[in-house]
Amino acid sequence: MALARYKQLVDALAAQIRDGRLSPGTRLPTLRKLAAREGLALVTASRVYAELQAMGLVSGEIGRGTFVRETLLPRDQGIDQHAAAAGVVDLNFNYPALPGQAELLRAGLRRLAAAGDLEALLRYQPHGGRPHERATMARHLAQRGVHVGAGQVMIVSGAQHGLATTVMALLQPGDVVATDVLTYPGFKVLAQAHRLELAPIPTAGHGPDLDALERLCKSRRVRAIYAMPTLHNPLGWVMSASRRRQLVAIARRHGLLIIEDAAYAFLAEDPPAPLAALAPESTVYVSGLSKSIATGLRVGFVAAPPAWVPQLERAIRATTWNTPGVMTALACGWLDDGTVTRLESEKRQDATARQAIAAEVLAGLRCVRHPASYFVWLPLVEEVRADQVAAALMRDGISVSTAEPFATSVHVPHAIRLALGSVPLDMLGDALGKVRLTIDGYAG
Numbered sequence: 001m002a003l004a005r006y007k008q009l010v011d012a013l014a015a016q017i018r019d020g021r022l023s024p025g026t027r028l029p030t031l032r033k034l035a036a037r038e039g040l041a042l043v044t045a046s047r048v049y050a051e052l053q054a055m056g057l058v059s060g061e062i063g064r065g066t067f068v069r070e071t072l073l074p075r076d077q078g079i080d081q082h083a084a085a086a087g088v089v090d091l092n093f094n095y096p097a098l099p100g101q102a103e104l105l106r107a108g109l110r111r112l113a114a115a116g117d118l119e120a121l122l123r124y125q126p127h128g129g130r131p132h133e134r135a136t137m138a139r140h141l142a143q144r145g146v147h148v149g150a151g152q153v154m155i156v157s158g159a160q161h162g163l164a165t166t167v168m169a170l171l172q173p174g175d176v177v178a179t180d181v182l183t184y185p186g187f188k189v190l191a192q193a194h195r196l197e198l199a200p201i202p203t204a205g206h207g208p209d210l211d212a213l214e215r216l217c218k219s220r221r222v223r224a225i226y227a228m229p230t231l232h233n234p235l236g237w238v239m240s241a242s243r244r245r246q247l248v249a250i251a252r253r254h255g256l257l258i259i260e261d262a263a264y265a266f267l268a269e270d271p272p273a274p275l276a277a278l279a280p281e282s283t284v285y286v287s288g289l290s291k292s293i294a295t296g297l298r299v300g301f302v303a304a305p306p307a308w309v310p311q312l313e314r315a316i317r318a319t320t321w322n323t324p325g326v327m328t329a330l331a332c333g334w335l336d337d338g339t340v341t342r343l344e345s346e347k348r349q350d351a352t353a354r355q356a357i358a359a360e361v362l363a364g365l366r367c368v369r370h371p372a373s374y375f376v377w378l379p380l381v382e383e384v385r386a387d388q389v390a391a392a393l394m395r396d397g398i399s400v401s402t403a404e405p406f407a408t409s410v411h412v413p414h415a416i417r418l419a420l421g422s423v424p425l426d427m428l429g430d431a432l433g434k435v436r437l438t439i440d441g442y443a444g
Helices: 005-018 031-038 042-054 101-113 118-122 131-143 159-170 185-193 210-219 241-254 306-319 325-336 339-361 386-395 425-443
Strands: 058-061 065-068 153-156 176-180 197-201 222-227 257-261 283-288 300-303 375-379 415-419
Touching: 005 042, 031 042, 042 058, 101 118, 101 325, 118 325, 131 153, 131 300, 131 325, 153 159, 153 306, 159 185, 159 257, 159 283, 159 300, 159 306, 176 210, 185 197, 197 210, 210 222, 210 241, 222 241, 241 257, 325 339, 339 425, 386 415, 386 425, 415 425
Parallel strands: 176 197, 176 222, 222 257, 257 283
Antiparallel strands: 058 065, 153 300, 283 300, 375 415
């Protein structure tokens, strides 16, 4: 059977894009022009572009048109993270490390080996962790302003697992979750897997537009809000105390569950009180030790109101049964002896030094950043396309992320996120200099 006319056109355009006859950045005809040229109905022409977009070959931009994408750049750059290939400078993913951390691991393992009840670590653990380890986590959270009993803390396999168990336990397919228009890609993946609807909230200064959130809650049945009030990824904001109180007031008026992601909160010195402290009855606080210690240490914690603990423990049981005992014991030892506190302080200093380099090299470009964060957000001028910049940098051996994995709205801004935490400090300036030259070259 002959292919439908629109399918033949999809295949023809796809072939022209893949073999370079339609080069990256080419603006395709408007829907009306395509329909007239090919003798198609307008709805059929729309279907052609929709299929090309689903294939990752074009991108539609509100008010600008439909453009050929740079196909050298992997789709959803920044979500499917992997170790950078040999010779590639990784400004895409943060895995900050400090000198001497391997020796800390050796010492910690020796201490565990000398412990009296080592065999206990080889057995199944309670789903939320052993009581004394939950108490250790609760003491750590108290230092961050989250004052909960040990029974309200569940130990999980990293913050991403904490978010996953929260979604599994407390949300249902079809639930509407308000989130920032630019947000953590891992939560987008969770929302897609669990069939949640993400409702984007625009940005207003150092935080979400709370008036827009109020309007959304009045017009839709919103079940929850996912928020990063302290060191937002990717925009680096720290919401003010007054904005946090306003967000909590909206959540209470509309019965919202608050999911507070604090993965990078340790980098902010003396931030306002967490949302979990302002609304302990409706907030799940999620964080971990991957960024503050090491990405390979998959230990995190979830703090929640007592009524939700059984549901969260069931979700932990359904996913991992329990966090590995050896890793949990190692992490708790470092929490108890002050190692985590020391590493967090040293990483704040490291991030501050890296931001100082970025400020110098990227001076004159519009940068959105926090002075102690591990990332920089670079909005690009209108004539510069993010996928072309990212692809050019990839050809030059530098991996960066575009806005695509972070965007929850239909419109994806042209911007680049630079992760500063994975490149050796003495190489960072040169890498950022290449980013600067590439962007300047496209801006012309």
